[in-house]
Amino acid sequence: MGKNAEEARTLSVASSEAVRTCIGCRKTDAREKLVRLVKSASETGEPEALVDLRRRMPGRGAWLHPSTKCLQLALKRRAIGRALPGVTSAGGLEAVFAGFSGHAD
Numbered sequence: 001m002g003k004n005a006e007e008a009r010t011l012s013v014a015s016s017e018a019v020r021t022c023i024g025c026r027k028t029d030a031r032e033k034l035v036r037l038v039k040s041a042s043e044t045g046e047p048e049a050l051v052d053l054r055r056r057m058p059g060r061g062a063w064l065h066p067s068t069k070c071l072q073l074a075l076k077r078r079a080i081g082r083a084l085p086g087v088t089s090a091g092g093l094e095a096v097f098a099g100f101s102g103h104a105d
């Protein structure tokens with residue numbers, strides 16, 4: 001038991017050290033505090049940004065705080081299209097991010 005607890009602690013320390021940059025406010029934060037966006041195709045074949053809640057989708061990801069403020073900043077600066085080349089539609093994200101409200105700032 002002692003040894004497993006030790007390993008678990010080492011793992012959690014290692015993962016908490018992983019930081020990413022929010023494409024909205026450009027601040028770095030722990031990976032756990034950010035949501036991952038990936039490029040996906042809509043039913044019509046248009047590239048669109050999707051929230052990868054499990055952080056397991058393949059491909060290039062972009063990171064954003066779960067805050068509508070950061071989403072708005074990213075949209076305003078067209079940061080999503082830069083981070084996920086080809087993505088022009090991020091319309092679905094606003095509803096998802098509205099559901100995150102209450103977290104971050």
Ligand SMILES: [Zn+2]
Pocket residue numbers: 022023024025026027064065070
């Ligand atoms: Zn942010």
